[in-house]
Amino acid sequence: MAILNPQAEELNRIIKTHSPTVYELLSKKGKAIYFPKKGILAQGQAAKDKEINATIGTACEDNGTPMVLNSVARHIDLPTKDIFPYAPSEGLKPLRDKWKQLIMGKNPSLGTKEFSLPVVTCGVTHALSMVGYMFADETDEIIMADLYWENYDLVFTRAYGAELKFFNFFKNQRFDIDSFRKTVNAKPTGKKIVLLNFPNNPSGYTPTKEAAKDIIAALTDAAEAGNKLAVILDDSYFGLDFEDGIFAESFFSQIAHTHENLLAIKLDGITKEEFAWGFRVGFVTYGTKGGGTELYKALEDKTAGAVRGNISNAPNISQSLLLNAIQSETHAKEKERNKAVLKERYLKVKETLKNHKEYDKYFEALPFNSGYFMCVALKNVDTDKVWDILLKKYSTGVICYSEKNLLRIAFSSTPLQKIEALFHNIYSACKDCVV
Numbered sequence: 001m002a003i004l005n006p007q008a009e010e011l012n013r014i015i016k017t018h019s020p021t022v023y024e025l026l027s028k029k030g031k032a033i034y035f036p037k038k039g040i041l042a043q044g045q046a047a048k049d050k051e052i053n054a055t056i057g058t059a060c061e062d063n064g065t066p067m068v069l070n071s072v073a074r075h076i077d078l079p080t081k082d083i084f085p086y087a088p089s090e091g092l093k094p095l096r097d098k099w100k101q102l103i104m105g106k107n108p109s110l111g112t113k114e115f116s117l118p119v120v121t122c123g124v125t126h127a128l129s130m131v132g133y134m135f136a137d138e139t140d141e142i143i144m145a146d147l148y149w150e151n152y153d154l155v156f157t158r159a160y161g162a163e164l165k166f167f168n169f170f171k172n173q174r175f176d177i178d179s180f181r182k183t184v185n186a187k188p189t190g191k192k193i194v195l196l197n198f199p200n201n202p203s204g205y206t207p208t209k210e211a212a213k214d215i216i217a218a219l220t221d222a223a224e225a226g227n228k229l230a231v232i233l234d235d236s237y238f239g240l241d242f243e244d245g246i247f248a249e250s251f252f253s254q255i256a257h258t259h260e261n262l263l264a265i266k267l268d269g270i271t272k273e274e275f276a277w278g279f280r281v282g283f284v285t286y287g288t289k290g291g292g293t294e295l296y297k298a299l300e301d302k303t304a305g306a307v308r309g310n311i312s313n314a315p316n317i318s319q320s321l322l323l324n325a326i327q328s329e330t331h332a333k334e335k336e337r338n339k340a341v342l343k344e345r346y347l348k349v350k351e352t353l354k355n356h357k358e359y360d361k362y363f364e365a366l367p368f369n370s371g372y373f374m375c376v377a378l379k380n381v382d383t384d385k386v387w388d389i390l391l392k393k394y395s396t397g398v399i400c401y402s403e404k405n406l407l408r409i410a411f412s413s414t415p416l417q418k419i420e421a422l423f424h425n426i427y428s429a430c431k432d433c434v435v
């Protein structure tokens with residue numbers, strides 16, 4: 001790699017001074033990246049209110065407003081200045097402030113403890129990729145549950161060369177804490193990257209409060225033993241908790257302030273939380289015990305630099321629409337309504353499985369209590385064959401995980417009145433498979 005730019009060196013110095021752990025956790029790319037202080041964007045920002053601004057590469061009318069096409073602009077009910085110009089690489093400041101406020105509101109145990117401002121990314125996938133950029137080297141392993149969102153493989157292994165290392169997710173229908181503890185405490189002691197995704201894709205599982213305590217204790221013990229851990233929290237499905245007794249806050253609320261050797265990295269987005277899948281807005285937020293403004297600003301600058309070098313910036317239109325939406329009076333009620341619809345479907349799945357004990361012969365559900373999905377583990381039938389029969393004979397599509405003998409069912413996208421038929425079709429396809 002080329003020699004470090006002095007601006008990267010300065011950020012590294014700040015990070016090392018305030019947290020040797022975070023410095024050690026940075027990848028080679030993470031150490032090399034910086035947000036150019038005197039780059040085009042920064043110079044454009046400096047000239048923003050000047051009488052003559054001949055800096056940035058956008059087109060303006062003579063009166064300074066963005067030069068746009070009305071055939072585009074007329075579809076959007078917001079001022080063109082909030083839609084057409086570039087957004088900053090780190091995201092719109094009012095949106096970052098508001099999202100931080102929302103994180104605090106949704107995670108009361110954060111209290112008034114410090115953590116970074118969220119940096120805006122182009123969806124959670126891009127947030128994952130930027131965290132890979134910042135922290136994952138080819139020699140690193142990313143510890144995660146053996147049931148995981150398939151795209152982690154492309155993001156971490158194919159793009160950054162890191163290896164996925166799995167702990168066993170469930171044992172006797174519970175979170176397998178022994179496997180988790182063993183994996184995060186494995187020798188050699190040193191840098192470790194852990195990824196937790198709750199509510200989980202594909203299982204729809206969120207730990208109970210008890211299991212959450214055990215998970216946090218296992219991470220704290222690993223930190224105490226001298227490991228330095230970057231704990232990535234993929235909170236894509238945050239807020240969709242359907243049972244009492246589960247840990248409904250983000251693990252960020254605990255891990256961000258537990259131990260100096262733990263860096264919590266919260267990834268979330270409007271994709272599922274705000275029911276806006278195609279808008280492509282995600283966030284990366286950092287927290288570590290003893291972290292303060294200077295450390296967080298350095299991490300934000302590096303992350304913004306990685307965004308700048310990757311996609312330059314996330315869509316202004318999506319950020320502006322979201323900012324307006326979350327300030328609207330009806331927003332909270334609208335979210336409650338959508339969550340209630342999903343919860344009703346979740347309860348219907350539970351009821352259907354309870355009412356049909358005959359299904360046990362061919363499949364049983366993995367633990368689920370939240371999110372969009374649930375999984376059934378098939379017994380003594382060929383998963384690919386069941387999947388194929390479901391499509392061809394029963395006009396039913398589900399996701400098949402052949403190597404695990406699982407089917408993933410998105411109850412989030414299945415109308416309530418079709419849920420019973422969906423499970424009956426799976427049962428019938430299994431029966432067809434054995435004749």
Ligand SMILES: Cc1ncc(COP(=O)(O)O)c(C=O)c1O
Pocket residue numbers: 122123124125126149197200201234236269271277280281282
């Ligand atoms: C666990 C998990 N993480 C991340 C993502 C990606 O989210 P986005 O669409 O915001 O990139 C998904 C989407 O399916 C997901 O299930």
